Amino acid sequence: xxxxxxxxxxxxxxxxxxxxxxxxxxxxxxxxxxxxxxxxxxxxxxxxxxxxxxxxxxxxxxxxxxxxxxxxxxxxxxxxxxxxxxxxxxxxxxxxxxxxxxxxxxxxxxxxxxxxxxxxxxxxxxxxxxxxxxxxxxxxxxxxxxxxxxxxxxxxxxxxxxxxxxxxxxxxxxxxxxxxxxxxxxxxxxxxxxxxxxxxxxxxxxxxxxxxxxxxxxxxxxxxxxxxxxxxxxxxxxxxxxxxxxxxxxxxxxxxxxxxxxxxxxxxxxxxxxxxxxxxxxxxxxxxxxxxxxxxxxxxx
Ligand code: CP
Numbered sequence: 001x002x003x004x005x006x007x008x009x010x011x012x013x014x015x016x017x018x019x020x021x022x023x024x025x026x027x028x029x030x031x032x033x034x035x036x037x038x039x040x041x042x043x044x045x046x047x048x049x050x051x052x053x054x055x056x057x058x059x060x061x062x063x064x065x066x067x068x069x070x071x072x073x074x075x076x077x078x079x080x081x082x083x084x085x086x087x088x089x090x091x092x093x094x095x096x097x098x099x100x101x102x103x104x105x106x107x108x109x110x111x112x113x114x115x116x117x118x119x120x121x122x123x124x125x126x127x128x129x130x131x132x133x134x135x136x137x138x139x140x141x142x143x144x145x146x147x148x149x150x151x152x153x154x155x156x157x158x159x160x161x162x163x164x165x166x167x168x169x170x171x172x173x174x175x176x177x178x179x180x181x182x183x184x185x186x187x188x189x190x191x192x193x194x195x196x197x198x199x200x201x202x203x204x205x206x207x208x209x210x211x212x213x214x215x216x217x218x219x220x221x222x223x224x225x226x227x228x229x230x231x232x233x234x235x236x237x238x239x240x241x242x243x244x245x246x247x248x249x250x251x252x253x254x255x256x257x258x259x260x261x262x263x264x265x266x267x268x269x270x271x272x273x274x275x276x277x278x279x280x281x282x283x284x285x286x287x288x289x290x291x292x293x294x295x296x297x298x299x300x301x
Pocket of ligand 1: 047048049050051121259260261
């Protein structure tokens with residue numbers, strides 16, 4: 001593993017190795033030291049969890065962090081290109097973690113520099129480290145990854161986390177319900193890829209009884225910032241709201257996940273139920289990102 005740009009670059013064995021390392025690091029973080037290694041966190045887009053869990057992961061393994069949060073105060077404001085900015089930061093660091101609004105930006109950066117690059121989200125395309133922490137979370141919750149029934153709910157068009165997650169789970173024989181408004185369906189190229197991989201899925205507009213059938217409800221925010229037309233957002237912004245009473249007949253071991261941030265799609269009364277798992281999911285980001293950093297920096301044992 002040289003970079004982490006797309007979840008599709010990893011096979012099932014490589015995914016399972018990362019999950020095993022994350023589990024081992026959660027139990028014993030002292031086994032790996034990244035002392036004197038520097039991570040450049042380059043975030044052209046807003047982030048709380050991804051940036052800070054990568055920073056926490058690096059620091060807890062003894063490493064250092066430099067970076068930028070938005071472009072304010074950097075020479076991007078003077079017109080410096082993405083290529084030049086990242087070529088320079090590659091001389092100041094050992095690994096680059098980048099979030100950028102343009103699809104393909106992380107891959108482009110990986111072609112400009114000779115240190116590992118992690119895609120921390122490129123537009124509506126991919127968010128592979130999120131998918132790996134999602135798999136880690138699902139395995140912890142269900143004890144396995146194979147043969148699970150999952151509902152992916154909300155903005156399946158612009159939501160990069162669901163794009164990556166669908167591919168990440170594909171080798172483990174999942175059964176998906178893709179629940180979205182018509183205008184926010186999973187992109188057809190992804191549906192075609194899943195069909196070619198013989199993954200079972202159904203597209204639905206209504207949640208209905210699906211809530212009582214699935215092992216995982218993976219809820220997503222309607223991605224307001226990616227809508228070209230504000231009116232279109234207004235039409236779908238309240239499409240799905242998961243509340244505690246909706247979960248009354250859910251399976252005992254069902255877990256509600258969400259990459260966060262949430263707006264209104266999961267009401268806070270769900271937080272106190274046994275189904276809520278999104279805060280644990282966010283915490284798992286640290287262990288999985290430690291595993292990713294150690295692996296890409298050649299320190300995984
Ligand atoms: N899950 C996720 O990507 O969250 P942030 O946008 O806060 O990083």
